[in-house]
Every structure is written in C-alpha cells, then in structure tokens.
Amino acid sequence: MTSPSELASHLLDRLGIQGKPDLVQVAQRIGLRIVEVDAEAFDGSLVRALDGPKGIVAVKQSLREISRKRFTIAHEIGHYLIPSHRNLENVCTGGMIESWQKGLNKPELEANEFAVELLLPTRYVREPLQLNDPSLKTIGRVASQFETSLTATTLRFVSLTDLPCVAVWSEGRRARWYRRSDAFPFYLSKEILPCDGSFAYGLFEGSNAPDDFAEIPAETWLDRQDADRVVRVLEHSIGLPNYDAVLTLLQFELKDVGDEEDPPNIEDLDPEDFTVRRKRWPR
Amino acid sequence: MDEKEIKALVKAIDQLLGDPLRADARELETLFAEFGEGRNPAQSIFDLAARAAQQYRLEGSAVPAHVAEALKSVKKSLLGESMGALNTVDVINEALNPIYGPVREVSYAFRNRRERTQKDTDLLEKLSGEVKRDWTEDKEK
Numbered sequence: 189m190t191s192p193s194e195l196a197s198h199l200l201d202r203l204g205i206q207g208k209p210d211l212v213q214v215a216q217r218i219g220l221r222i223v224e225v226d227a228e229a230f231d232g233s234l235v236r237a238l239d240g241p242k243g244i245v246a247v248k249q250s251l252r253e254i255s256r257k258r259f260t261i262a263h264e265i266g267h268y269l270i271p272s273h274r275n276l277e278n279v280c281t282g283g284m285i286e287s288w289q290k291g292l293n294k295p296e297l298e299a300n301e302f303a304v305e306l307l308l309p310t311r312y313v314r315e316p317l318q319l320n321d322p323s324l325k326t327i328g329r330v331a332s333q334f335e336t337s338l339t340a341t342t343l344r345f346v347s348l349t350d351l352p353c354v355a356v357w358s359e360g361r362r363a364r365w366y367r368r369s370d371a372f373p374f375y376l377s378k379e380i381l382p383c384d385g386s387f388a389y390g391l392f393e394g395s396n397a398p399d400d401f402a403e404i405p406a407e408t409w410l411d412r413q414d415a416d417r418v419v420r421v422l423e424h425s426i427g428l429p430n431y432d433a434v435l436t437l438l439q440f441e442l443k444d445v446g447d448e449e450d451p452p453n454i455e456d457l458d459p460e461d462f463t464v465r466r467k468r469w470p471r
Numbered sequence: 472m473d474e475k476e477i478k479a480l481v482k483a484i485d486q487l488l489g490d491p492l493r494a495d496a497r498e499l500e501t502l503f504a505e506f507g508e509g510r511n512p513a514q515s516i517f518d519l520a521a522r523a524a525q526q527y528r529l530e531g532s533a534v535p536a537h538v539a540e541a542l543k544s545v546k547k548s549l550l551g552e553s554m555g556a557l558n559t560v561d562v563i564n565e566a567l568n569p570i571y572g573p574v575r576e577v578s579y580a581f582r583n584r585r586e587r588t589q590k591d592t593d594l595l596e597k598l599s600g601e602v603k604r605d606w607t608e609d610k611e612k
Contacts, residue, residue, distance in 0.1 A: 190559045198559045202567065219569020223598070228588045235598045237574040239534065240524075241566045242606070244598045269566055 192298045193305035208334045224249040232260035255337040266302030308344045319349040356436040361392045374414040387425040388434045573605040
C-alpha cells in the first residue's frame, strides 16, 4: 500500500486541483457531505456507509480558526479513503487532530499525514516555502495562502527541506513532540525541554523572544555530545497563548565530518578493551 | 489459476447469478460480453457485479445481498484478504464512484468511545440516519 500522502496527492491529481484545494468540492466528488455541528466532546467525526463510498464529515462548529476546521475535515477525508481505516472508531477529539505525538495511534498519524499533503500539496508549496531559507515569517505567509495553521505548515517545511531543522511543540512548559528534517541526525530529549535559557522557555516565563532566528547555545537544545558536533544553533520561537503553547523552529549548522577529531591510530588501541578483562569502560 | 481460486470464482458466479434461468436480465445480458479473450475471469466477475450494483444504485434501489456478497468475495480474491492491499488507483477510482442511493449499514463504532456524551451520540445517530437516506434526489436538484 502506498503512503497516505501519496494517496492525497493522487486524489488531487485525479480531481485536477491546483493550488489550495476547495475541500467542499473534494468531498462532493467522493460522496462526502460536510456539516458543522454543535458537538461537545469531539472536533471531527466521520459517519460512513459500509456498503461503499458515501458519508458525512461532521466538524465542530465552535472551532475558532478556519485552519483548524480545514485540517479536521482533511483528516476525516483521510480516514474515509485510507483502506485500513474502514472499520475504525471515527470520532476524533482535539488532541488527535493536528498532533504528531508518538503516543497517538497509527491511524490518527496516518490521517494527519494525509491531511498535510491534501492541504499543502508538495508540488505547490516547495517554492513559496523557500526550503533553503528557513523562516517562520515565510512559513506564516504560506499558511495564510493555504489556510493552514502555522504548526502544520512548519511541519510541512521540516518534512521537505534538505537543511538540518527541527520543529518543536511545547505545551504547558514541556516539549510534547518534535519533528526533525531528514538532514538532522540527532534526537532531542523532549522530557527535559525546553531548557532554561531557550527562547521557548522564556516565553513560558513571560519574557519576549526575538521575532526572527537568533543564535543560542547548542547545549540549550542538545545533549553535550551532540552539541559538540554542531557549529551553531538558531532558534525562532513563537508563543501561542490560546493553546498555552510555544512553537519553535530550530536550524542547525553541523560540523563537517572532516572537522571531527582524527580517529585513534589502530596501534594505539588496547586489545584488552575488546575482552571481558577490559579495565576502562566507556562512560 | 489454482483450485482454490477456481472454487472462489465458481462460488462468486453462483452468488451473483444463482440459477441462470432465474437470473435478473440486467445481470445476465452482460455476462457473456464480459468474458472476452484474455480477460482475468475474476476481474470479469468483479466488473459484472460492480456494474449490476451500480445499476441498482442509479435506480435508487438497494443493492441485493447476493450481488453485494459476490462483489465482496471476488474483491478478496483479486486483492488478497486485506483491504490494505488496495493500491492508490483502486482506492481513488472507488471513491470517485460514490453511492447516492439509500444504504443499509453505516459505521456505528463511535458508540464505544469514552469521550462520548449523550448529546454527541444523538447527533451522530441523526447523521447516521442522514447517510442511510436516499441522496439521489438531492443530487438532481
């Protein structure tokens, strides 16, 4: 089976949609109706026929941002089309939609992946996102153009750029999840992030943060061993008070492999280091 | 084609047509045209059943159980046991041919969710009724 994003891309191709998709039009073509409802405990739901393609996407009327409504609808369309989701429980609460926490079950993550490609088609966002020049301002402009959230659009950027970048979502003073680009080789210890000294931490403390990328000590986001392998770290954090959250985009300049210390000469190695009689163990 | 596949095919034909003398004319008249040279017999049965189902839907009738069953079983033999084996083209093709007529069963799994409230349950029950309803007239408006 192909990936959810390939499925979304193929759907857009078949419908001949270029640029920002009209979700009502997409839904109509595949037998779906979209209704806004006065729901209490869910953001979106899919009620579908078991006999074949026909159904209703219900979206919570009181969602404030149009970007969140669009993402919710696209997410439910994902559940509708991904074959392995046909027998799922399909009420999606706020925490499942537009979230990339590892704790989410696979279908929810797949529906999110589908939604990102449907709303921000790779072929139409590559150029405006300026993938070689990370900037939350540019990402914000693309988000406005495609009526998507800053978070979803930032993740789209990170998934497409060839630069070492990481997007971090912190909520209630704790990093909840992060997404790294393919070029970023390390992991973040999100249990202890954001650390004191980062702009993200400062925003939770009520401080202001620079309105563009600014350099920050590498140890603020990386453990010491990884910090030694980067030249510098740039951070741009934006507070999202409605969610008690901070969105951070990190950009890294990695040391060239040639900058690493020369490996020890083979003659310098103690053969006993490779037996149970070794005296020194690596810390 | 191995013996298992042949048996599945024969069963599907039986489900779809039963006794040919008593078969619906709509199903029978396309039968022979379907089995052209070089065609996969399972694909032919699937196409035949799909066409019959579409005809019923266009007429606003419910798809008869024997046609639905034939579709289901041939689809399994064509695609393997898992719906996950469907490829992108198949998935989109299927979605672009939606049902407008009435349907009998809708997904009710939301009932098992912890987050449910009575108000939400009532809401989704109402939407389920709407999905079951015939949309043919709405489409023509």
